[in-house]
Amino acid sequence: MSEEVKLMKGNEAIAHAAIRCGCDGYFGYPITPQSEVLETLMEVEPWKTTGMVVLQAESEVSAINMVYGGAGSGKKVMTSSSSPGVSLKQEGVSYLAGAELPALIVNVMRGGPGLGTIQPSQADYFQTVKGGGHGDYRLIALAPASVQEMADFVGLAFDLAFKYRNPAIILADGVIGQMMEKVVLPDFKPRRTDEEIEKECPWAAVGKPKNRKPNIITSLELQPDAMEQNNLRFQAKYKAIEENEVRYEEIMCEDAEYLLVAFGSSARICQKACQIAREKGIKLGLLRPITLWPFPTKAIAEYANKVKAMLTVELNAGQMVEDVRLAVNGKVPVEHYGRLGGIVYTPDEIVEAVKNKLM
Amino acid sequence: MAKIKGAIVVNQERCKGCRLCVVACPTNVLAMSKQVNAKGYNFAVMENEDACIGCASCGIVCPDGCITVYKTKID
Amino acid sequence: MAIEDIIKPENLVYKKPDIMNxxxxxxxxxxxxxxxHKLIAEVIEEMGLVENAIGITPVGCAVFAYNYIDIDWEEAAHGRAPAMATAIKRLRPNKLVFTYQGDGDLAAIGTAETIHACNRGESIAIIFVxxxxxxxxxxxxxxxTLEGMKTATCPYGRDxxxxxxxxxxxxxxxxxxxxxxxxxQSVHTAAAVRKTKKAIRKAFENCMDGKGGANIVEVVSTCSSGWKMTPEKSNKWMEENMFPAYPLGDLKDKDANI
Structure with a gap:
């Protein structure tokens, strides 16, 4: 297939990528700044081509439970929302994790707390990586920094979700969702046949054939011993994910004396800040976590032996900075610079923050 | 004239002694045992065997699916 | 005639369904x-749908229904079963998808999911206890809960x-x-049980004929422990108190213009 470059919003890229990666169903509820995902799907009408089901639910709660139901029957299903809506989804996310179901959740973050603002924010980092719902669970969290990554991460997130039988989340923000950029959409991949699903997901509730026991999708286990074993199995899985699936990008890091750590749209601005800083003679580098969980703890710990100080740049009051500090473990100072309320920093502002806080 | 004759088998260990079968029986066949099962419940028994017409009312109302019903014609 | 002569396979007229384990x-x-449960199992068996049934259990007493009927199940969060059923049926239109829900699950915490799944006309069956x-x-x-009825959170009667x-x-x-x-419907007598079975069968048939539309079978039921009565007395109390508030019968049947 010839490479076709298109210009579109990040939210639109999510929708097109979902259709192309063989997604079976999307269930969502409109909320700014991510409504274009559902709008695009409804305009494209993929049920007429790939057979993908698209449904506007009555609420985010309902949407995530549609995802839970569909995932339980082995289907490749997803939802998307923005911060307040993702809060509503946390019940379902916890159930997905507890029943070990693969699914994709997209959060195009806006500012909070509460109804907050429709402007971009990265204040759902804690909610995403520390477990927004109840219980000991983890979400595989991917943070795209471009429209291209919005498109690419849909397929990747599904692959990881099915590999580990665990929900995955794309944690974007209003900037990435709304901005238009060139993008090469992934090649079309057909939806799996029922036979392929039963082979890949022998655990799925698809209707019980004569030769097997009933498949029961549940997170309920009242026997303490069995429940502890379930949790230990989850923890072993999370450990395997932490060992195998850490993804990050290093930009201008080889000779860096100071290191920025930033994800998503903030990393884009930090990249420019590094260029400006270097023009001024400050050897500034950027480490961009692509997976927020599993977190690039080891990579950051190694930089603690190389750089003088680190600055996390986040559109929040200081959330990822805690994980960076845990990785650095006191070896070098780790500071935070953030803007709240929907204001996005300029590269110059970040360079000034480096000077003021690290030097 | 042919006469209908019925009989039931009660899964005594599964029975919880709710008595709904006793109430449902139109010919007063059933009663509760004096003994208890392993769960500590009195269980349903055929006390008046001859009266059973195999109508299955007992089995139909049994919440625990404890009762199997048989029926035959005697000439 | 000796009872042993009657108890023979050829004389069998009633037993619990095979898929009720x-x-x-x-x-x-x-x-x-x-x-x-028994009626659902019987209808699934009689319709030959064991291999094509996906049930959704609620939160409430029936949370463990999946332990008793040998079909594939998904266990819902409290009240969310109709949303799950919506997705499963749309993704697997050839399957029988039904929910099993109690009054708290369906009519309190899950009211929105219930109303909207029904309003969309999802081809699902809801068994509502x-x-x-x-x-x-x-x-x-x-x-x-009926007006004046005593419960743990309205100990002086529902006001x-x-x-x-x-x-x-x-x-x-x-x-x-x-x-x-x-x-x-209800299941307090053999006749009532037979009617309820017919209703469940009709609801399940509607789910499978491709014409669409949502189906609900409410079963007015007893809770001896909650009501603090014997099962026998509970049935009587239900007839005297629940049935006037929740009268039995068909409320709507589009196919019969009711």
Whole structure:
């Protein structure tokens, strides 16, 4: 297939990528700044081509439970929302994790707390990586920094979700969702046949054939011993994910004396800040976590032996900075610079923050 | 004239002694045992065997699916 | 004639359905759930749908229904079963998808999911067990608790000034254009059980004929433990108190213009 470059919003890229990666169903509820995902799907009408089901639910709660139901029957299903809506989804996310179901959740973050603002924010980092719902669970969290990554991460997130039988989340923000950029959409991949699903997901509730026991999708286990074993199995899985699936990008890091750590749209601005800083003679580098969980703890710990100080740049009051500090473990100072309320920093502002806080 | 004759088998260990079968029986066949099962419940028994017409009312109302019903014609 | 001569395979007229397994059910003695489970199992078996049925269990006493009927199941979060059923049926239109829900699950915490799934006319069947009380959590007030009825959270009787009125959710659902079949039944006598079985069969058949439309079978039920009565007395109390508030019969049958 010839490479076709298109210009579109990040939210639109999510929708097109979902259709192309063989997604079976999307269930969502409109909320700014991510409504274009559902709008695009409804305009494209993929049920007429790939057979993908698209449904506007009555609420985010309902949407995530549609995802839970569909995932339980082995289907490749997803939802998307923005911060307040993702809060509503946390019940379902916890159930997905507890029943070990693969699914994709997209959060195009806006500012909070509460109804907050429709402007971009990265204040759902804690909610995403520390477990927004109840219980000991983890979400595989991917943070795209471009429209291209919005498109690419849909397929990747599904692959990881099915590999580990665990929900995955794309944690974007209003900037990435709304901005238009060139993008090469992934090649079309057909939806799996029922036979392929039963082979890949022998655990799925698809209707019980004569030769097997009933498949029961549940997170309920009242026997303490069995429940502890379930949790230990989850923890072993999370450990395997932490060992195998850490993804990050290093930009201008080889000779860096100071290191920025930033994800998503903030990393884009930090990249420019590094260029400006270097023009001024400050050897500034950027480490961009692509997976927020599993977190690039080891990579950051190694930089603690190389750089003088680190600055996390986040559109929040200081959330990822805690994980960076845990990785650095006191070896070098780790500071935070953030803007709240929907204001996005300029590269110059970040360079000034480096000077003021690290030097 | 042919006469209908019925009989039931009660899964005594599964029975919880709710008595709904006793109430449902139109010919007063059933009663509760004096003994208890392993769960500590009195269980349903055929006390008046001859009266059973195999109508299955007992089995139909049994919440625990404890009762199997048989029926035959005697000439 | 000796009883041994009657108890022969060729004389069998009634037994519990094969897909209802031998696991001892956790329900209290006399609980209506057992009968309703049995009917669902019988209908699935008789329709030849064992390999094509996906059930959704609620949160409430029937949370463990999946332990007793040998089909594939998904266990829902409290009240969310109709949303799950919506997705499963749309993703697997050839399957029988049904939910099994109590009054708290369906008519309190899951009201939105219930109404919207029904309003969309999803080709699903909802088996709604209404016993006017929360059984599993120990007998608290349900949306369907009768006026004056005592529960753990309305110990002096339901006061409508404090708690509002018993919610006749099935009557509300009847009004939705997406609803194809709405019926209210009970399982307190053999005759009532037979009627309820017919209703469940009709609901399941509607799910499978491709014509669409949502189906609900409300089963007005007892909760001996919650009501603090014997099963026998519970049935009597239900007839005298529940049936006037929740009268039995078909509320809507689009196919029969009812």
């Amino acid at each position: 031998d696991n001892s059910m956790h329900y209290c003695p006399g609980c209506s759930h057992g009968v309703i 209404n016993n006017g009380i929360y059984g599993m959590t120990g007998g608290q007030m349900a949306p369907t 409508v000034k404090l708690n509002g009125y018993p919610l006749k959710i099935t009557n509300l659902l009847k009004e939705l254009d997406g609803m194809r079949y709405v019926t209210r």
